[in-house]
Amino acid sequence: MTAPHLLELKMRGLILTFLILGTLHKSFTVINGEEEFKGDYKKLSGIIIPGFASTQLRAWSILDCPYSPLDFNPLDLVWLDTTKLLSAVNCWLKCIMLEPYNQTDHPECKSRPDSGLSAITELDPGYITEFRGGRKGDVFIGHRWDVVRELQQQAGEVVESREKWRRIRRNGDNGPLSSVWKEWVKWCIEFGIEANAIIAVPYDWRLSPSKLEERDLYFHKLKLTFETAYKLRGGPSLVFAHSLGNLVFRYFLEWLKLEVAPKEYMNWLDKHIHAYFAVGSPFLGATETIKAALSGFTFGVPISEGTARLMFNSFGSSTWMLPFSKYCKTEDKYWKHFSDKGKEAHHAYHCEEEEFKRNYSGWPTNLINIEIPSFHSSDAYPSVLDVMENTSMECSLPTQLSFNAREVADGTFFKAIEDYDPDSKRLLHQLQKSYHGDPVLNPLTPWDRPPLKNVFCIYGVDSKTEVGYYFAPSGKPYPDNWIVTDVIYEIEGSLYSRSGNLVEGNPGATSGDETVAYHSLSWCKNWLGPTVNITRTPQQPIPL
Numbered sequence: 001m002t003a004p005h006l007l008e009l010k011m012r013g014l015i016l017t018f019l020i021l022g023t024l025h026k027s028f029t030v031i032n033g034e035e036e037f038k039g040d041y042k043k044l045s046g047i048i049i050p051g052f053a054s055t056q057l058r059a060w061s062i063l064d065c066p067y068s069p070l071d072f073n074p075l076d077l078v079w080l081d082t083t084k085l086l087s088a089v090n091c092w093l094k095c096i097m098l099e100p101y102n103q104t105d106h107p108e109c110k111s112r113p114d115s116g117l118s119a120i121t122e123l124d125p126g127y128i129t130e131f132r133g134g135r136k137g138d139v140f141i142g143h144r145w146d147v148v149r150e151l152q153q154q155a156g157e158v159v160e161s162r163e164k165w166r167r168i169r170r171n172g173d174n175g176p177l178s179s180v181w182k183e184w185v186k187w188c189i190e191f192g193i194e195a196n197a198i199i200a201v202p203y204d205w206r207l208s209p210s211k212l213e214e215r216d217l218y219f220h221k222l223k224l225t226f227e228t229a230y231k232l233r234g235g236p237s238l239v240f241a242h243s244l245g246n247l248v249f250r251y252f253l254e255w256l257k258l259e260v261a262p263k264e265y266m267n268w269l270d271k272h273i274h275a276y277f278a279v280g281s282p283f284l285g286a287t288e289t290i291k292a293a294l295s296g297f298t299f300g301v302p303i304s305e306g307t308a309r310l311m312f313n314s315f316g317s318s319t320w321m322l323p324f325s326k327y328c329k330t331e332d333k334y335w336k337h338f339s340d341k342g343k344e345a346h347h348a349y350h351c352e353e354e355e356f357k358r359n360y361s362g363w364p365t366n367l368i369n370i371e372i373p374s375f376h377s378s379d380a381y382p383s384v385l386d387v388m389e390n391t392s393m394e395c396s397l398p399t400q401l402s403f404n405a406r407e408v409a410d411g412t413f414f415k416a417i418e419d420y421d422p423d424s425k426r427l428l429h430q431l432q433k434s435y436h437g438d439p440v441l442n443p444l445t446p447w448d449r450p451p452l453k454n455v456f457c458i459y460g461v462d463s464k465t466e467v468g469y470y471f472a473p474s475g476k477p478y479p480d481n482w483i484v485t486d487v488i489y490e491i492e493g494s495l496y497s498r499s500g501n502l503v504e505g506n507p508g509a510t511s512g513d514e515t516v517a518y519h520s521l522s523w524c525k526n527w528l529g530p531t532v533n534i535t536r537t538p539q540q541p542i543p544l
């Protein structure tokens with residue numbers, strides 16, 4: 001087994017996408033020299049597992065939208081047709097939201113994931129640019145014109161005018177992430193992998209892992225995809241996963257343990273998977289998940305934060321990327337499966353001593369600081385203002401509670417705000433049923449190195465990334481009842497508040513990729529064996 005290759009990228013512009021692929025190119029050559037795959041590259045297949053919100057969903061219903069000229073008909077795009085969304089948001093919500101407890105479709109409209117390469121929105125030119133709005137790129141890219149200009153100058157390229165750059169962004173061609181994927185596909189083809197050997201395995205990213213299997217037989221189909229690729233070409237596959245796609249792939253590897261005979265497991269992996277490329281994986285979860293669950297996160301889609309919150313919290317996948325502690329585990333489901341099948345599962349976390357010796361569960365800071373009223377009121381969600389205005393209640397000023405990653409993942413946080421938030425019961429239900437209680441794997445536990453021949457870990461560093469939040473009641477009704485009053489960012493080895501003040505804590509060596517904290521992205525460093533090969537882009541200082 002070769003050591004995993006690790007690639008930390010200082011990703012600030014379009015040009016870097018090419019550096020990444022150039023580096024992969026080299027690393028791959030190295031593997032070819034030392035690994036047993038000496039065969040014909042024509043025999044390889046490339047399997048792409050996209051990230052959260054990166055598969056197109058299409059309507060499988062006929063839905064009349066009153067007061068709107070646009071209705072939903074079978075095969076109409078639901079995720080993401082912004083025209084329909086803007087013209088009939090309530091109608092659109094019927095098609096995209098799920099019943100929060102049992103993950104069933106709305107009685108009037110249901111949506112299903114599209115299939116094939118074209119279903120992956122990340123490959124759709126411009127989709128991400130449009131979709132991510134003002135954000136500086138998902139994994140790889142800065143949208144800022146001055147940054148792009150600098151890189152273009154460095155590369156000796158023609159420098160675009162600011163106007164042209166704006167126009168490119170507006171028209172949505174050249175979506176940065178889509179070009180990374182396209183480059184990867186191109187790279188595969190240059191290697192001699194047949195164009196039609198690149199296979200996408202899109203999925204319904206709204207579902208929890210067990211529902212993916214139960215409703216769509218997703219993991220079953222994924223296994224067949226590998227087996228079919230092998231039959232067709234006579235060689236193994238290269239897996240390329242992005243963001244949530246990595247957690248999906250992890251679940252698949254655990255699911256497979258229960259699916260094939262124990263003796264066959266390693267043989268199956270060796271035969272079908274030559275290399276795994278983990279791109280921008282939230283190995284220990286993503287802090288932004290908390291913001292999405294409490295105050296809404298629009299992903300640049302033209303909806304209000306409240307609507308985004310309603311939508312997100314209806315998905316079983318909403319707690320899949322919750323941040324958790326690397327020191328806490330639950331019992332191994334695999335061994336449990338064989339030892340006491342019938343027993344009612346007990347899903348408590350067992351934490352190492354380290355969890356209690358260290359602050360913040362090993363993260364840079366507490367993930368949540370939240371003001372909640374210090375009394376139980378008949379007024380369901382009193383705002384800070386209501387409480388403050390009541391002069392006779394000096395001793396009932398709101399209290400601020402703080403929660404670390406363990407307390408977020410084990411449900412302590414959602415229990416603490418249960419009386420003040422209508423969504424927390426549902427989130428707690430999903431968390432317990434679909435994650436802690438999952439029969440295959442509790443995904444909210446640290447991932448050991450998967451037993452694959454070659455693992456490449458690729459992520460961006462050195463961008464300003466959110467690592468903690470301050471919330472307070474907003475005084476508005478649900479779903480807008482929480483407001484973010486401050487944010488803690490990590491920037492190149494320090495922590496800052498939104499106002500720019502230095503914050504104490506436990507910052508990492510560098511910062512994350514803008515979406516996921518460095519602490520989580522870099523977890524795969526623990527997989528490094530003695531024959532480590534860390535590759536960095538040329539301008540990158542050693543972040544160890």
Ligand SMILES: *[C@@H]1O[C@H](CO)[C@@H](O)[C@H](O)[C@H]1NC(C)=O
Nearest residue numbers: 026027030531532533534535
């Ligand atoms: C690491 O990778 C570099 C470049 O890809 C290569 O030159 C070097 O030999 C590799 N080292 C090991 C130990 O694999």
Ligand SMILES: *[C@@H]1O[C@H](CO)[C@@H](O)[C@H](O)[C@H]1NC(C)=O
Nearest residue numbers: 099100101102103104105107
């Ligand atoms: C799911 O929940 C909804 C709302 O509570 C209910 O109407 C529906 O029958 C449930 N479906 C299943 C399959 O349990």
Ligand SMILES: *[C@@H]1O[C@H](CO)[C@@H](O)[C@H](O)[C@H]1NC(C)=O
Nearest residue numbers: 356357358359360504505506
């Ligand atoms: C944890 O926090 C406390 C109080 O802020 C501090 O005194 C202590 O040194 C911290 N411990 C570690 C291991 O950082």
Ligand SMILES: *[C@@H]1O[C@H](CO)[C@@H](O)[C@H](O)[C@H]1NC(C)=O
Nearest residue numbers: 377379382386387390392393
């Ligand atoms: C203000 O205080 C009174 C008496 O203590 C109490 O009955 C009332 O509910 C309080 N109002 C609010 C908005 O908390």
